[in-house]
Amino acid sequence: MGELAADKHVKYIISVEKKKDSFESVVMEHLRLNGAYWGLTTLDILGKLDAVDEEDVISWILKCQDESGGFAGNIGHDPHVLYTLSAVQVLALFDKVDILDADKVSNYIVGLQNEDGSFSGDIWGEVDTRFSYIAICCLSILQRLDKINVDKAVEYIVSCKNLDGGFGCTPGGESHAGQIFCCVGALAIAGALHHVDKDLLGWWLCERQVKSGGLNGRPEKLPDVCYSWWVLSSLIMIDRVHWINKDKLVKFILDCQDMENGGISDRPDDAVDVFHTYFGVAGLSLLEYPGLKPIDPAYALPVDVVNRIFFSKK
Amino acid sequence: MESDEGDEQQQEAERLPLSQRPEWSDVTPIPQDDGPNPVVPIAYKPEFSETMSYFRAVYYSDERSSRSFQLTKEAICLNPGNYTVWHFRRQIIETLHTDLQDELAFVGRIAKSNSKNYQHHRRWVAEKLGTGAVNKELQFTKKMLSLDAKNYHAWSYRQWVLQALGGWEDELDYCQILLGEDIFNNSAWNQRYFVVTRSPLLGGLIAMRDSEVNFTIEAILGNPENESPWRYLRGLYKDDTESWINDPRISSVCLKVLSTKSNYVFALSTLLDLICHGFRPSEEFREAINALNTPDSGPLDSDLGRAICRVLECVDPLRCNYWLWRKSKLPLTVSSQ
Numbered sequence: 001m002g003e004l005a006a007d008k009h010v011k012y013i014i015s016v017e018k019k020k021d022s023f024e025s026v027v028m029e030h031l032r033l034n035g036a037y038w039g040l041t042t043l044d045i046l047g048k049l050d051a052v053d054e055e056d057v058i059s060w061i062l063k064c065q066d067e068s069g070g071f072a073g074n075i076g077h078d079p080h081v082l083y084t085l086s087a088v089q090v091l092a093l094f095d096k097v098d099i100l101d102a103d104k105v106s107n108y109i110v111g112l113q114n115e116d117g118s119f120s121g122d123i124w125g126e127v128d129t130r131f132s133y134i135a136i137c138c139l140s141i142l143q144r145l146d147k148i149n150v151d152k153a154v155e156y157i158v159s160c161k162n163l164d165g166g167f168g169c170t171p172g173g174e175s176h177a178g179q180i181f182c183c184v185g186a187l188a189i190a191g192a193l194h195h196v197d198k199d200l201l202g203w204w205l206c207e208r209q210v211k212s213g214g215l216n217g218r219p220e221k222l223p224d225v226c227y228s229w230w231v232l233s234s235l236i237m238i239d240r241v242h243w244i245n246k247d248k249l250v251k252f253i254l255d256c257q258d259m260e261n262g263g264i265s266d267r268p269d270d271a272v273d274v275f276h277t278y279f280g281v282a283g284l285s286l287l288e289y290p291g292l293k294p295i296d297p298a299y300a301l302p303v304d305v306v307n308r309i310f311f312s313k314k
Numbered sequence: 315m316e317s318d319e320g321d322e323q324q325q326e327a328e329r330l331p332l333s334q335r336p337e338w339s340d341v342t343p344i345p346q347d348d349g350p351n352p353v354v355p356i357a358y359k360p361e362f363s364e365t366m367s368y369f370r371a372v373y374y375s376d377e378r379s380s381r382s383f384q385l386t387k388e389a390i391c392l393n394p395g396n397y398t399v400w401h402f403r404r405q406i407i408e409t410l411h412t413d414l415q416d417e418l419a420f421v422g423r424i425a426k427s428n429s430k431n432y433q434h435h436r437r438w439v440a441e442k443l444g445t446g447a448v449n450k451e452l453q454f455t456k457k458m459l460s461l462d463a464k465n466y467h468a469w470s471y472r473q474w475v476l477q478a479l480g481g482w483e484d485e486l487d488y489c490q491i492l493l494g495e496d497i498f499n500n501s502a503w504n505q506r507y508f509v510v511t512r513s514p515l516l517g518g519l520i521a522m523r524d525s526e527v528n529f530t531i532e533a534i535l536g537n538p539e540n541e542s543p544w545r546y547l548r549g550l551y552k553d554d555t556e557s558w559i560n561d562p563r564i565s566s567v568c569l570k571v572l573s574t575k576s577n578y579v580f581a582l583s584t585l586l587d588l589i590c591h592g593f594r595p596s597e598e599f600r601e602a603i604n605a606l607n608t609p610d611s612g613p614l615d616s617d618l619g620r621a622i623c624r625v626l627e628c629v630d631p632l633r634c635n636y637w638l639w640r641k642s643k644l645p646l647t648v649s650s651q
Contacts, residue, residue: 078395121591123397124434128470161550169470172477172512174504176466202636207541209632219541220498221464243636 004289005262009277012262013039016274017052023146028274031073033064037086038278044302045285045293054094060101061087069101069108070122077170080122081109085134088141092305097141106144108137117152118170128169129160133182137299140189141309154192157183165200177208177217182229188237188298202240205231205312213248214267216239224266225256225276228283233297236286246287329388332366332368337381345366362392373402378409387420394424400435407442410641414443418450418508433471441478448481456488464501482513497533503542507549523550531567532644539577544584559593572602579630586622586640619644 017039028035036057041047064071064087070079071087084105091097091122112120112135119131132153139145159171160183166175167183180201187193208231214223215231228249235241255268256276263272264280282300285292294303317374328461345367360585369389372382386403410455417439440447452475458468484510492502504637510522527550533543551558558564565588571581582603589595597620604614611628614621623641627634 045618126433162504163552164545168504169466170473172473172508173470174466174501206633208635211632215634218464219500219545243639244635245632248632 002251002257002259004254004281004291005259005283006046006291008259008262009257009264009281010043010046010051010262012046012258012272013042013274013277014051029074029112030077031083033061033071033073033083033086033090035274036061038274040090040093041295041301042274042278042281044305045295047280047291047293049093054096055290058094058096058099061090069104069106071105078122079108081112081119081131081134081138082121084108085138088138089299089301090140092301092309093306095308097309100142102142106139106147109139112149113148113153117149117156119153119155129157129167129179129186130169131183132157133172133186136186136189141299145190150190154187154190157186158195162196164204165197165202166204169180174218175204177200177205177215177227177234179231180205181234184234184237185298185300193238196238198238198240202235202238202243203236205240206243211242212246213250214251214252215244215249222267223252225253225264225283226266226279227301228253229279229286232283232286233300236265241286250284250287250289253283256280269305307313331361332364332385338368341368341371344370346370359392365389365392369399369402373398374579378406381412382406383412390424404435404438414439415446418443418447435473435479440475441474443479445480448475448479451475451479454479459492463496464500466501469501469505473505476508476513482509482515482541485509485513486516493533496538497537498542500542503546506542507546510550519552520551521611526550527561527563531563535570536579538571538581539579541580545578548584548587555591559588559591564588565593565595565599569598569602572599572606575606578606579626582629583628586619586626589622590643590645617644 012160015307016035040052040057040146042050042309043051060075061071061077064077064083065072066072066079068079070081071083072079073083088097088100088105092102109119112122112131114120114127119135120127135148136145136150139148157167160167160169160173160179160192162168162173162175162177165224167180168174169179173179184193184196184201187195188278206219207219208227210216210223212223214225215227216223217227217230232241232244232249235244252268253264256264256266256270257280258265258272261272262277264277265272281292282295283293286297288294294305295301296303299306328528343364346363362476365385365388369385372379372385383406386399386406389399389642390403393399406412407414418436421436421439436451440451452472455468455472455475458465459472461593462468476485486506489502489506489509492499493506496502506526510516510526511519516522524537527547528542530547530550533540534547537543547564548558551561565585568581568588572585585593585595585599600618600621603618603625606625608614608628611624614624620641623637623644626637628641630637
């Protein structure tokens with residue numbers, strides 16, 4: 001089996017952060033905060049978070065905060081829960097969550113819960129179970145989960161459960177591994193995993209593994225490294241990860257590396273990007289690949305970071 | 315009112331500053347208040363600053379007039395991302411009852427620049443139009459799906475349109491067409507289930523079950539390795555396991571596929587599920603499984619459920635741990651076949 005080119009990936013991530021006018025940078029401009037989360041969490045998993053300037057990152061993140069309390073994808077853009085979660089997660093990596101006014105950020109999220117328990121992504125109103133996960137995960141890290149109606153939030157997520165045991169974005173929406181990760185993660189954090197039919201969902205999830213060893217997100221779609229995270233973390237949360245062939249998945253992820261320039265792509269021989277680099281490394285961590293920090297499947301942060309949030313005395 | 319048909323560009327070229335327009339002479343514009351020391355002073359273009367200053371004036375006085383309506387359009391053209399302007403425009407629409415079809419057309423023209431605002435406003439207008447907007451919105455998603463028939467976002471919006479506005483009449487046919495183009499399209503199968511279970515025009519799942527079972531079985535026989543129809547078949551019997559194990563067509567299709575000795579993984583797992591729920595297979599099933607001649611399986615167990623699991627461990631090795639677990643969960647048989 002090949003090896004993880006950890007040093008190359010570290011160099012790749014740092015270069016992406018620096019090259020502000022590269023194609024990737026330009027394309028990612030409006031979601032730079034997500035990019036920061038993917039890049040920095042990967043560095044932390046590889047034990048190289050100190051390769052970046054913490055002050056620089058944090059001061060930039062704070063400039064992304066809007067008067068509503070939410071965070072935008074970059075300075076001057078509109079706030080959205082997607083970037084708000086990334087901001088909180090990145091601050092958690094640096095153990096700086098407490099520089100935030102937790103109530104202010106929480107109020108932004110609380111204001112986005114709808115009557116049926118669902119969450120909108122921002123003031124424009126789009127509803128999606130992804131936002132339910134974001135709200136629950138973010139509020140949990142801020143230790144403000146009690147500010148929303150958790151029962152209603154759970155109720156809405158359960159209404160998105162399909163007959164195959166999976167979950168969609170809205171009731172009746174097709175089961176999709178990404179949405180499943182969000183729903184299972186949200187239920188896990190909210191202490192409501194009993195709503196999941198673990199055997200049924202576990203089977204649907206392990207059927208995502210295709211001959212090459214990679215995982216797809218829905219029946220008859222191509223495998224993609226990002227599903228190494230979404231399917232895998234879901235399986236771990238419902239305690240069924242032994243139902244896939246781990247060795248073949250490791251091999252698939254390693255085959256998606258660019259061994260020369262660093263970075264990981266969606267499938268072998270495609271172009272790399274920070275998004276897939278994160279999911280590949282995070283997936284390998286879940287698979288207990290040697291030399292990587294363990295990552296929490298629900299919070300998508302290193303386990304030591306999560307422990308620090310919940311178990312250290314302040 | 316004013317004409318909206320594609321004249322935004324012309325208006326931009328001929329634009330007269332608001333301060334020079336007689337119909338605005340009675341209004342005092344309200345400039346932006348960034349505070350004494352703005353952190354990031356933004357250099358706005360003069361026409362944008364002016365437009366927003368006049369907008370603030372009518373917004374704070376809640377003037378829902380036709381000139382306000384025209385002003386929101388100008389503000390939107392300069393910055394489609396301003397939520398407050400869109401919001402006030404909607405309030406004006408409610409008060410003045412402006413033409414909603416024109417509004418949909420206007421939003422469609424703005425669409426290219428900013429899809430998120432467009433989506434929300436589009437839904438709002440479509441909802442107000444009710445059934446009047448249905449065809450346009452269904453056409454719109456159909457176009458997106460013609461480029462990518464599995465586009466998750468497009469399917470999600472289409473489902474919203476059907477539930478909020480209606481238009482169910484042709485949806486089952488649409489699923490049929492898509493499945494005809496690609497029988498492996500899981501999104502189309504999901505939509506089919508959505509229609510069959512939720513359409514107010516079809517009579518519900520139980521009424522539709524018979525014809526749907528027949529359709530699904532055809533699809534299975536055509537491509538037994540296709541995961542979607544097998545799941546769909548199971549879904550047709552949700553909450554009614556008794557009918558599921560007693561429908562001879564279900565076990566029969568399993569047997570048919572097994573007899574071909576190829577692409578039989580889902581046939582085996584379905585048969586396994588049937589057995590676990592009380593189905594009692596005839597000798598034919600035993601013979602069909604023996605005839606598979608699975609390499610590496612060794613002599614097959616006398617208990618059919620265990621035999622099936624053993625075959626699956628061998629022919630679906632990626633998931634052998636799952637099949638081992640299934641075997642461990644089999645109901646204990648009093649006597650072997």
